Amino acid sequence: xxxxxxxxxxxxxxxxxxxxxxxxxxxxxxxxFGGLIGSYLLNRFNHGPSWSVEAANTNTFIxxxxxxxxxxxxxxxxxxxxASEKRDAKKTRMWIWLTIMLGGFFMGFKTYxxxxxxxxxxxxxxxxxxxxxxxxxxxxGFHVVCGMVIMGIIAENDIKHGRNWHRVENxxxxxxxxxxxxxxxxxxxxxxx
Amino acid sequence: xxxxxxxxxxxxxxHDHHEPSFWSKYVFSTDHKMIAMQYMFTGMAxxxxxxxxxxxxxxxxAFPGASIPFWGTLSPAAYNSLVTNxxxxxxxxxAMPVLIAAMGNFLIPLMIGCDDMVFPRVNRLxxxxxxxxxIVLIISFFVPGGGFGGAWTxxxxxxxxxxxxxxxxxxxxxxIAVTLEIVAFLLGGINFITTVxxxxxxxxxxxxxxxxxxxxxxxSILFMCSVxxxxxxxxxxxxxxxxxxxxxxxxxxGDPVLWQxxxxxxxxxxxxxxxxxxxxxxxxxxxxxxxxxxFAYKLILYSTIGLGILSFFVWAHHQFISGVDPRAAYLFTxxxxxxxxxxxxxxxxxxxxxxxxxxRFTTAMLFALAFTGEFLLGGVTGxxxxxxxxxxxxxxxYFVLAHFHYTFVPIAIIAxxxxxxxxxxxxFGRKMNETWxxxxxxxxxxxxxxIFIPLFILGAGGQHRRIYNFQHYPDLAGADMQDMxxxxxxxxxxxxxxxxxxxVNFFVSLKRGEKAGNNPWKANTLEWVATSPAPHGNFxxxxxxxxxxxxxxxxxxxxxxxxxxxxxxxxx
Numbered sequence: 001x002x003x004x005x006x007x008x009x010x011x012x013x014x015x016x017x018x019x020x021x022x023x024x025x026x027x028x029x030x031x032x033f034g035g036l037i038g039s040y041l042l043n044r045f046n047h048g049p050s051w052s053v054e055a056a057n058t059n060t061f062i063x064x065x066x067x068x069x070x071x072x073x074x075x076x077x078x079x080x081x082x083a084s085e086k087r088d089a090k091k092t093r094m095w096i097w098l099t100i101m102l103g104g105f106f107m108g109f110k111t112y113x114x115x116x117x118x119x120x121x122x123x124x125x126x127x128x129x130x131x132x133x134x135x136x137x138x139x140x141g142f143h144v145v146c147g148m149v150i151m152g153i154i155a156e157n158d159i160k161h162g163r164n165w166h167r168v169e170n171x172x173x174x175x176x177x178x179x180x181x182x183x184x185x186x187x188x189x190x191x192x193x
Numbered sequence: 194x195x196x197x198x199x200x201x202x203x204x205x206x207x208h209d210h211h212e213p214s215f216w217s218k219y220v221f222s223t224d225h226k227m228i229a230m231q232y233m234f235t236g237m238a239x240x241x242x243x244x245x246x247x248x249x250x251x252x253x254x255a256f257p258g259a260s261i262p263f264w265g266t267l268s269p270a271a272y273n274s275l276v277t278n279x280x281x282x283x284x285x286x287x288a289m290p291v292l293i294a295a296m297g298n299f300l301i302p303l304m305i306g307c308d309d310m311v312f313p314r315v316n317r318l319x320x321x322x323x324x325x326x327x328i329v330l331i332i333s334f335f336v337p338g339g340g341f342g343g344a345w346t347x348x349x350x351x352x353x354x355x356x357x358x359x360x361x362x363x364x365x366x367x368x369i370a371v372t373l374e375i376v377a378f379l380l381g382g383i384n385f386i387t388t389v390x391x392x393x394x395x396x397x398x399x400x401x402x403x404x405x406x407x408x409x410x411x412x413s414i415l416f417m418c419s420v421x422x423x424x425x426x427x428x429x430x431x432x433x434x435x436x437x438x439x440x441x442x443x444x445x446x447g448d449p450v451l452w453q454x455x456x457x458x459x460x461x462x463x464x465x466x467x468x469x470x471x472x473x474x475x476x477x478x479x480x481x482x483x484x485x486x487x488f489a490y491k492l493i494l495y496s497t498i499g500l501g502i503l504s505f506f507v508w509a510h511h512q513f514i515s516g517v518d519p520r521a522a523y524l525f526t527x528x529x530x531x532x533x534x535x536x537x538x539x540x541x542x543x544x545x546x547x548x549x550x551x552x553r554f555t556t557a558m559l560f561a562l563a564f565t566g567e568f569l570l571g572g573v574t575g576x577x578x579x580x581x582x583x584x585x586x587x588x589x590x591y592f593v594l595a596h597f598h599y600t601f602v603p604i605a606i607i608a609x610x611x612x613x614x615x616x617x618x619x620x621f622g623r624k625m626n627e628t629w630x631x632x633x634x635x636x637x638x639x640x641x642x643x644i645f646i647p648l649f650i651l652g653a654g655g656q657h658r659r660i661y662n663f664q665h666y667p668d669l670a671g672a673d674m675q676d677m678x679x680x681x682x683x684x685x686x687x688x689x690x691x692x693x694x695x696x697v698n699f700f701v702s703l704k705r706g707e708k709a710g711n712n713p714w715k716a717n718t719l720e721w722v723a724t725s726p727a728p729h730g731n732f733x734x735x736x737x738x739x740x741x742x743x744x745x746x747x748x749x750x751x752x753x754x755x756x757x758x759x760x761x762x763x764x765x
Contacts, residue, residue, distance in 0.1 A: 005308055005309045005313060006307055006308045006309075006392075006736060007302065007307040007308055007309045007310060007311045007313075007388065007392040008311050008312075008392075010307065010311075010391055010392040010393070011391050012390065012391050012392070012393050013390050013391055015390075015391070017311045017312075017387055017391045017392075020387045020390060020391060021311075021312065021383050021384075021387045024382075024383045024386055024387065024417065025383060027417060027418070028379055028383070028417045028418075028420075028421055029421070030421070031417070031418060031419075031420070031421025031422060032421040032422070032424045032425050033421075033425070034421060034422065035421050035422025035423070035424070035425035035426060035455060035458075036422075036425035036428075036429075038422065039422075039425065039426070039429070039440075039451055039455065042448075042451065043447075043448065043451075046448070047446060050446075124432070124436060124438055125436070125437060125438060125439075127445075127446060128438075128439055128440065128445065128446045128447055131429075131432070131438040131439065131440055132440075135428060135429065135432065139428070
């Protein structure tokens with residue numbers, strides 16, 4: 001078990017294996033969200049007016065706040081990467097935890113938003129727009145939470161002990177991807193009315 | 194990056210080596226070969242279940258209402274469930290694990306000359322998720338209402354509403370099992386792709402990679418690119434089934450045809466996902482036993498890539514009668530006819546490889562040749578079905594069924610057997626018995642044709658799929674048609690019976706088979722450098738280096754008719 005595997009130390013492409021794999025993960029994730037967003041768009045084109053009426057009920061202000069939190073967190077994760085390049089454990093951990101905090105803001109706002117929407121009667125079953133809304137933003141939120149958990153593990157399990165520095169860059173790639181998905185969801189669910 | 198300048202030091206057997214326990218050796222191993230065996234044996238066990246299901250419903254079709262040995266009388270609901278799960282099992286739990294996962298896991302590190310996958314623990318996780326998916330599927334047969342009975346394509350509203358499919362628990366469990374299985378193969382696929390990109394042996398350039406490794410990688414990329422929308426669709430369908438949303442419910446503003454698009458956008462590339470490893474296996478075996486260089490390696494490679502790209506633009510040929518616009522149908526007919534070209538190029542390149550070779554008819558070679566011939570039949574009938582005008586008449590008949598069995602049986606059964614007979618020495622250190630192997634070969638292929646040729650004729654005669662008892666339909670109840678059904682069923686029983694020979698041969702050869710050296714077939718690729726069976730770490734202390742392509746057979750001026758990839762050129 002303990003012996004070092006040669007395969008993991010090779011890099012014929014010149015790209016570290018971990019980063020390469022993250023790119024492939026992102027590629028497959030794009031297709032999952034692509035299928036969902038594509039289905040949403042086709043439906044929206046087919047049912048134009050009725051869906052616009054439904055979409056007018058989403059809270060654009062909270063959506064905009066959440067966009068702000070996520071974009072800022074993407075900046076912080078870049079700072080974390082820069083600090084990790086300098087092997088500065090203290091700063092890396094600080095920026096990672098700040099990123100996690102903004103992810104927490106995002107999820108907090110999201111929770112408030114879901115709660116008020118459900119209280120106003122817009123549930124998963126209200127109409128197909130709301131079904132898509134909850135599934136798409138819910139799946140995205142799940143990715144945000146996963147990213148936060150992984151970042152916590154990296155900060156406390158790896159960076160604190162000064163090892164696996166490359167993981168900061170890998171989770172950064174993933175976090176940017178989560179951010180970009182939101183950049184698609186925000187106009188489609190909140191702005192287009 | 195961390196590549197050491199001198200020869201890489203492989204697995205060192207001296208440092209405090211303690212014998213691993215049963216659990217860490219066989220169940221929680223991260224060794225790629227053990228994971229490959231886990232996939233292979235799970236796949237074979239599932240194949241027995243899938244084959245048994247086929248036997249039960251074929252018996253019902255041949256002898257409607259009769260009590261079936263080992264089953265009893267078959268109810269219509271159970272018939273639906275068996276047909277659905279036969280298809281699902283054979284594609285997702287037999288073809289995928291055996292062809293992609295088992296062959297990919299076993300061959301990729303050995304063939305590219307490294308000691309394991311780049312993510313051994315992700316690899317183990319992939320198998321564990323796969324195993325859970327298989328268990329969930331098997332559990333779904335025993336819940337109230339029985340296993341899912343809405344066909345393996347799971348079209349809503351039949352699949353979405355429990356009052357239609359009458360399997361309130363089977364349907365969601367089926368969907369969860371399929372989704373877990375897909376997740377397992379996404380993890381495995383990422384591992385395969387990154388391993389081949391990053392962990393190749395020193396000196397192995399792009400065109401030195403054996404064609405089967407290329408094909409498995411391209412198949413993994415196809416899978417990854419096609420399955421995403423289906424995962425999204427599966428989540429939507431699961432919510433429709435269990436929570437009552439209306440994504441695919443016309444009455445609630447949804448669209449049932451959307452599922453068909455999401456499903457077939459995955460479903461058609463999926464055909465190529467399982468076809469490509471099978472074609473790779475056949476390519477390797479054809480070269481080795483024809484003692485010839487693979488004909489047009491680069492053309493095969495580029496055709497495969499072209500085929501992969503085209504496979505994303507053919508899906509709606511499954512939906513010609515689902516209200517697809519006739520103008521769109523015309524486009525999809527064109528792309529469907531086009532995709533037969535790269536497939537034909539590859540198969541014809543294999544036939545050209547045979548030309549002028551000194552062919553050895555081992556069991557593996559017989560299966561490989563049978564694949565080429567039988568798959569061509571499947572492919573040619575596909576051209577009929579791809580033409581929208583013909584398809585309107587043949588859609589959902591046994592003609593379609595016979596067509597895709599003529600593609601899938603060569604892929605999942607014939608090519609798999611070829612691979613097992615060929616790589617068995619590397620897996621277990623002994624050869625399988627050739628005489629029994631040949632008996633198994635003839636029994637399997639002849640009876641396979643005996644099953645599906647009658648079904649072609651029945652389908653062209655208008656016999657519709659998914660009918661429980663043809664005696665209820667006067668047009669289809671004639672004695673001549675019934676005779677063909679009986680013939681197909683008897684052929685199936687013969688085919689299943691011949692598999693007993695294979696199973697016995699497989700397990701007896703483990704202990705009694707003729708001992709195989711490192712390179713029993715005198716082949717060039719790197720897996721034959723390792724000892725048989727390959728040890729943990731694969732290549733011992735020094736990892737191999739590569740000096741030439743994988744198919745340098747019968748090179749002029751050499752004493753031996755093969756030239757291993759790792760043999761140092763004499764002038765250096």
